Amino acid sequence: MEIGATVKEPGSTRRNKTGSWRIFKPILDKEKCIECDNCILFCPDACISPEYEIDYDYCKGCGICAEECPVKAIKMERER
Amino acid sequence: MALKIISTNRAVAEAVKLAKPQVIPVYPITPQTSISEYLAQFVANGELEAEYIRVESEHSAISACVGASAAGARVFTATSSQGLALMHEILFVAAGLRNPIVMANANRSLSAPLNIWNDHQDSIAERDSGWIQVYVESAQEAFDSILISYKVSENKKVLLPSMVCLDGFILTHTVEPVEIVPKDEVNNFLPEYEPEHAILDPEKPMSLGTFTDPNYYMEARHQIEEATQRSKKVIERVNKEFNETFKRKPNRRSHTKIQKGHRKGQQRVQ
Numbered sequence: 001m002e003i004g005a006t007v008k009e010p011g012s013t014r015r016n017k018t019g020s021w022r023i024f025k026p027i028l029d030k031e032k033c034i035e036c037d038n039c040i041l042f043c044p045d046a047c048i049s050p051e052y053e054i055d056y057d058y059c060k061g062c063g064i065c066a067e068e069c070p071v072k073a074i075k076m077e078r079e080r
Numbered sequence: 081m082a083l084k085i086i087s088t089n090r091a092v093a094e095a096v097k098l099a100k101p102q103v104i105p106v107y108p109i110t111p112q113t114s115i116s117e118y119l120a121q122f123v124a125n126g127e128l129e130a131e132y133i134r135v136e137s138e139h140s141a142i143s144a145c146v147g148a149s150a151a152g153a154r155v156f157t158a159t160s161s162q163g164l165a166l167m168h169e170i171l172f173v174a175a176g177l178r179n180p181i182v183m184a185n186a187n188r189s190l191s192a193p194l195n196i197w198n199d200h201q202d203s204i205a206e207r208d209s210g211w212i213q214v215y216v217e218s219a220q221e222a223f224d225s226i227l228i229s230y231k232v233s234e235n236k237k238v239l240l241p242s243m244v245c246l247d248g249f250i251l252t253h254t255v256e257p258v259e260i261v262p263k264d265e266v267n268n269f270l271p272e273y274e275p276e277h278a279i280l281d282p283e284k285p286m287s288l289g290t291f292t293d294p295n296y297y298m299e300a301r302h303q304i305e306e307a308t309q310r311s312k313k314v315i316e317r318v319n320k321e322f323n324e325t326f327k328r329k330p331n332r333r334s335h336t337k338i339q340k341g342h343r344k345g346q347q348r349v350q
Binding site: 003005006010012 | 179278290300
């Protein structure tokens with residue numbers, strides 16, 4: 001370990017897959033989706049791509065996307 | 081070698097002037113105040129080329145020290161009692177980031193009841209912060225210990241901050257003859273600080289003070305403990321080198337043995 005716990009190369013945040021914290025998983029129903037982009041804008045972890053793909057490696061399952069979806073296209077499913 | 085009749089606070093300031101720190105963030109507090117005043121005077125007179133930061137609290141003083149040290153500067157600050165208590169959380173940061181900061185602490189009791197006189201509870205309360213603590217008992221020891229502490233703290237085997245503790249009023253305001261060592265000889269004894277382990281350099285980017293899991297945290301704090309243990313030998317060696325370089329009589333500073341009881345004149349490492 002480096003003296004002073006310094007981090008001398010980038011990428012440690014990427015390696016830390018925070019998706020493991022998740023209890024509820026957001027599932028998007030693309031049939032219902034009206035492409036308003038609310039979920040993309042509100043996601044605090046930038047886990048939803050412009051193509052509406054959810055990055056489950058880093059999604060912590062906060063549920064904000066489901067809350068903000070005006071047509072209830074995102075459902076929070078219990079994962080564990 | 082010039083012999084000056086000065087107060088211990090003045091002796092500390094004179095030693096700091098010779099150590100040439102580039103950044104000095106200090107907040108005045110009784111009985112340390114005159115250290116901050118002398119240093120301000122040295123900087124204003126052009127005797128010491130340094131950035132003297134007039135901070136709004138001791139918490140800011142030590143925070144500025146951590147930032148400046150991480151940017152590669154040699155730094156100095158001084159405080160006492162409530163000031164040291166206000167520095168508390170950043171003391172752990174300084175040790176954790178392995179910033180070789182040197183600080184003078186004029187030992188004073190902690191409130192309440194409010195008291196400005198000598199007591200060691202302020203520095204003893206910070207015993208486990210990861211700082212090396214040196215207790216001095218004369219103006220000469222205070223002077224020498226500042227220079228020695230920089231050399232010990234900046235040693236690659238140590239890299240820990242040091243606190244030079246002097247008894248408030250009993251020592252800080254006592255006037256004694258002090259041998260001021262020549263400038264050029266200090267430059268040989270104490271070369272410029274060149275950090276490698278933790279330095280904010282755009283050419284060599286690194287992150288300091290990041291989040292860590294408990295296993296890494298324990299590892300980092302354990303490294304501090306190992307460095308503290310290694311510092312004992314380094315302190316003895318640097319004291320010996322200082323005595324030889326500046327031809328100090330052993331009886332003037334007879335504290336090269338460490339933590340073997342509390343005999344008069346001994347230096348203690350926490």
